[in-house]
Amino acid sequence: MSAPLTSLHRCCQRSALLLLVARRQWCSSSASPPPPPLPRHRRLLLFLTQRYYDIEMLVNWKSQLKRKWLEWKNIGPRSSWRSEVTSQYYVLRLRGGFRYAGQSEWFRADHRGRFRQDFLKHKGTPLEEVDMSHTDINFTGLRNLASQQSLRTLKLRGCPYVDDWFLSRLHVFEDCLEELDISHCPQITTGGLAALRNLKGLKRLDVSSLPRIEIAGLVVILLEEMLPQCQITATGYNLDLSQAGGEKEVEELSQRQR
């Protein structure tokens, strides 16, 4: 009894997969996977927003305030007596971590955002490694780090506001940057990866699990051609050729792999 049922189940799964693959093939190249359904309170808010001007205005204000708060956080310290340690204060305030050149101690804020002032002992020393993973760093915030001309490692794993424009700004580190980790950043696309062309000194690059990159296999090969001295890590992608969207890209991929 169970055997025909299991085969039916498998048949349904396969047909669902086929439908999914068929739908993907007809999607435009920039289509992202369909978003998950909204929770109930959000659906109610959406319903009210479409019917009442006041609620639409309040929701608009809320998103504007959120954007302003993000910009305010990223502008960095304003007082003049902190001008020598702007980058350090900025990194610590956003809950990142850094390491000075020539030392092995890392300075970080704790889980409540408090940090000790003992990093001020090494005021003049340049930063060598900065870890801003899972922080709210964005394009505006990068100018606080731009003065660090001996930065060797920059980790930006899982930063929700790191986008293509941020990557284009990284040219300020073109002489010194050797390691860059931009994995799991949801806003980076292929156009932004083209901006990494300026970082000719890059030795290690991590571009794993970038959700907006289609045809990851081809993009990784093109990146390897663009940065020949760089070791590129790209895990978390399904590099199966049958899932690629568009025959031309598949041909190109197989040609380049040869």
Place this chain on the structure above:
Amino acid sequence: KTFCKCIQRRITGGEYLSLCQAAIKKKASDALPGSSWTPLLVSPNLPPARVDIVIIGGGVVGWSIAYWLKQKEMIREGARILVVEKDPMYSQSSTVLSAGGIRQQFSLPENIHLSLASVNFMRKINDYLGVMNEDPVDLQFNQSGYLFLASEQGAQIMEENYITQRNAGAHVSLLSPTQLKQKFPWINTDGVVLASYGLENEGWFDPWTLLNAFKRKAISMGVIPCHGEVTGLLRLCGFVPDGITVCVEQVQMLNSLEYQPVECSIVVNAAGAFSGKLTKMLGIGSGPKDSIAGIPLPVEPRKRYVYVVNCPDGPGLDTPFLIDYSGVYFRREGLGGNYIAGVSPEEAEEPDTNNLEVDHQFFEEKVWPVLAHRVPAFEKLKVTSAWAGFYDYNTFDQNGIIGVHPLINNMYLATGFSGHGLQHSPAVGRAVAELILDGNFKTLDLSSFSFGRILSQEPMLERNIV
């Protein structure tokens, strides 16, 4: 009618009765109160009879102006704005047929500031043009930069331009031929003395997405779109002694004889390649030779070809938008080894602008030899597709005309950009909105782009045009 159908299809009596019943029911329900049936058929697509501002031209500049006007108005529904576009398919519009590049490598500081302002707008495009509960705008911006190559004659100009660009805030770097060869091994540096490379804020994007983003946001803020052609502009006499005030227009609906006169107080001419025709309707250009009325608006359409080529061994992901000193340009398109190439023809060999037919011989003679010389891998390429589009070419000095026309008191011009209208559209839209609502420029001073320079015959020439 149903009886004829009955005879044609030989249906039975019962079916005929039910058909008649259905027809009677439909007519009765249409005539009942609460339905939209009227004995006098009014076309639902006609524009309103009275608006405040009419923007003629629904390209990216026109919709950008509409968006900024709504953005800047102090109260909701403060200004009624109508955008008239004669081609809902955008088949001849310069916006959608453009190569979509944006650069800061100009020689005039005003152009550099316009580009920088536009790029800042595009970086935060979802803050400006995001509509609630709709998909976010994805311009598909490729951050690949522009690369200008200069021969011996142009090297001096390139150095001077570089200083202007750095002073204005653009991130550009100069490269020698050796550095160029190191950075891009696929280039043949024969004849190149200096190269100018954009490090940031330069690249290309999808113009259709930008146009639709402006349109969607402007319509959500209350701008009225209209698909029709402006076939008549009426002068109002008696208000100002020297000068025309344009007030009432004739908007002709597409493929029909219906037209609607639209009363308005301000007209914005953003018609792109067809702006010259609009001012001709008012007699500008056919007055006596030494008067202002004798000087026509120097904007005319110029056809430019764009060819899509496929070269599997071509340059990779870091291909910039390369512009050779001969004028030939190319850029990468997608990831499949496709490139877009073209060149501006010589003045004497300008193609005919009656249609958008492509001349493939032009590619073989003018574009391919230079491409193959500059990038040896392009010797083995195949042309897969081509299209042609119009530049709204300013025959006077190839730069935009922004401001009020000296004779027509309420016509604002925003046209004549000669190939860089798309990249300047957000900033130009804001400037024209400031001019209309605030009376003068607030953020960027574009008074040097006014029509006055044409009257005083002082051209603002760019030293690099493509």
